[in-house]
Amino acid sequence: MKMVVVAGTPGSGKTSVLMHAVKDLKRSGQKPALVKIDCMWTEDDRRFERLGVPVAVGLSRDMCPDHYAIYNVDDMLQWAKAQGADILLSETAGLCLRCAPYPDKCLAICVIDVTTGPNSPLKVGPLLTTADVAVMTKGDLVSQAEREVFRERILEANPKCRIIEANGLSGKGSAELADLIRTWPDISGEMVLRHNPPLAICTLCTGELRVSKERHRGVLRHLDGFMEYSGE
Amino acid sequence: MKPLTLTILGGVDKDGSPDTVDKIEIVRGEIIGIVGPTGSGKSTLIADIEQFAIGDTPSGRRILINNAPPEPHLRSDPRKKLVAQLSQNMHFLADMSVCEFLKMHAKSRGKDPALAEKVVLLANTLTGEPIDPKHQLTILSGGQSRALMAADIAVISDSPIVLIDEIENAGIKKQEALRLLSGEGKIVVVVTHDPMLALMASRRIVMKNGGMTKVISTSNEEHRIFQDIERVDSWLTTLRETIRQGESVA
Numbered sequence: 001m002k003m004v005v006v007a008g009t010p011g012s013g014k015t016s017v018l019m020h021a022v023k024d025l026k027r028s029g030q031k032p033a034l035v036k037i038d039c040m041w042t043e044d045d046r047r048f049e050r051l052g053v054p055v056a057v058g059l060s061r062d063m064c065p066d067h068y069a070i071y072n073v074d075d076m077l078q079w080a081k082a083q084g085a086d087i088l089l090s091e092t093a094g095l096c097l098r099c100a101p102y103p104d105k106c107l108a109i110c111v112i113d114v115t116t117g118p119n120s121p122l123k124v125g126p127l128l129t130t131a132d133v134a135v136m137t138k139g140d141l142v143s144q145a146e147r148e149v150f151r152e153r154i155l156e157a158n159p160k161c162r163i164i165e166a167n168g169l170s171g172k173g174s175a176e177l178a179d180l181i182r183t184w185p186d187i188s189g190e191m192v193l194r195h196n197p198p199l200a201i202c203t204l205c206t207g208e209l210r211v212s213k214e215r216h217r218g219v220l221r222h223l224d225g226f227m228e229y230s231g232e
Numbered sequence: 233m234k235p236l237t238l239t240i241l242g243g244v245d246k247d248g249s250p251d252t253v254d255k256i257e258i259v260r261g262e263i264i265g266i267v268g269p270t271g272s273g274k275s276t277l278i279a280d281i282e283q284f285a286i287g288d289t290p291s292g293r294r295i296l297i298n299n300a301p302p303e304p305h306l307r308s309d310p311r312k313k314l315v316a317q318l319s320q321n322m323h324f325l326a327d328m329s330v331c332e333f334l335k336m337h338a339k340s341r342g343k344d345p346a347l348a349e350k351v352v353l354l355a356n357t358l359t360g361e362p363i364d365p366k367h368q369l370t371i372l373s374g375g376q377s378r379a380l381m382a383a384d385i386a387v388i389s390d391s392p393i394v395l396i397d398e399i400e401n402a403g404i405k406k407q408e409a410l411r412l413l414s415g416e417g418k419i420v421v422v423v424t425h426d427p428m429l430a431l432m433a434s435r436r437i438v439m440k441n442g443g444m445t446k447v448i449s450t451s452n453e454e455h456r457i458f459q460d461i462e463r464v465d466s467w468l469t470t471l472r473e474t475i476r477q478g479e480s481v482a
Contacts, residue, residue: 115325118333143319143321144282145384145385146325148310148337149328150326152310152336164308170279172289
């Protein structure tokens with residue numbers, strides 16, 4: 001079994017890129033199964049179902065979506081196995097950009113939208129810096145020079161990643177991506193995360209609604225960068 | 233200068249029927265046009281060439297360089313890229329200054345960042361309102377952006393194959409831009425509706441319904457017509473400039 005984790009900011013084109021890659025994988029005789037993780041709502045499963053591959057949806061609701069995706073990796077792999085699949089594709093809804101939902105042995109793909117400007121590779125943090133592949137989308141909306149500057153910025157953030165220029169509408173780049181998935185090693189043994197998640201949980205996670213400073217506990221950071229621990 | 237041949241091997245049109253033209257070879261120094269109504273697949277053909285399609289695009293076309301499929305790094309690594317492209321985009325989205333952007337682009341192409349200054353000087357010969365290197369890219373007008381993109385291609389990208397998508401809509405001096413981009417010994421592929429630019433090309437590929445339907449060589453008669461159009465065009469350019477400068481034309 002191979003495992004592929006696709007992450008990226010909302011609207012960056014994860015689903016479209018993945019749909020084209022699934023078509024290519026099917027064409028070459030692979031059996032992909034797909035898990036779509038979202039927070040509140042999704043209907044992407046219907047888009048994927050049209051491709052005739054097994055699809056499951058996981059909504060993280062009150063749990064952090066990345067933690068939810070990681071916590072359920074074993075279940076997802078079991079499910080994929082029961083579907084007779086040889087590749088598990090997991091599309092996540094990573095939102096806070098502070099952690100990255102990549103186990104070490106999976107193929108980690110970060111989808112990143114060129115129109116968000118050349119500073120965005122520096123903003124997305126571990127989502128990009130710990131990925132194996134950066135997929136650049138929406139490149140047709142900018143000039144070639146801008147695409148190349150964006151590419152340079154990606155390499156500044158993650159010098160070792162492979163960059164694929166893809167287009168979710170035309171399917172450009174999906175053949176290259178599918179090829180990479182096909183040749184990626186199978187997962188084995190215990191997997192560990194590539195990146196440390198943020199420090200502890202916060203008061204907001206446990207239901208605090210009041211804004212004022214004295215209501216908050218845990219590892220806290222002030223606007224001027226000062227960090228403190230407040231609590232028991 | 234090493235010899236260079238660009239070959240387009242036919243694929244399919246929007247209905248999946250094969251291209252009538254199954255093979256086109258283009259060599260250094262040639263300007264070739266792509267013509268056809270909107271939606272006929274001109275930009276798709278340009279995109280096929282830009283990404284060196286290997287049957288992996290919707291058209292199924294394949295591009296050969298010197299009669300062989302290009303090496304994978306030629307497709308993606310900007311330092312090795314054989315293709316420079318002036319697309320239809322008229323605006324920059326990057327929130328950077330002109331100078332910072334050009335230096336970064338030079339770096340991505342493995343060139344000297346000092347070339348940035350030369351790009352701005354050249355761009356300012358193509359456009360009316362001068363561009364200041366300190367300006368943010370996003371405030372440039374459509375004409376200024378296109379002029380900067382064209383000058384950037386001539387100076388920084390400097391690739392042996394240049395693809396141009398509809399330069400006539402750009403609000404810049406189109407002939408001068410085309411001359412600048414066509415440089416010595418380059419292969420230039422230009423999508424155009426403009427009779428002057430189309431006849432400046434030695435051949436033109438005719439597109440219909442996504443397919444390449446025929447290739448027309450520019451005849452002697454057409455070349456004579458080109459010279460007439462050039463005279464009319466330069467007269468119109470003078471009139472346009474006079475009006476722009478707020479003067480009377482007669």
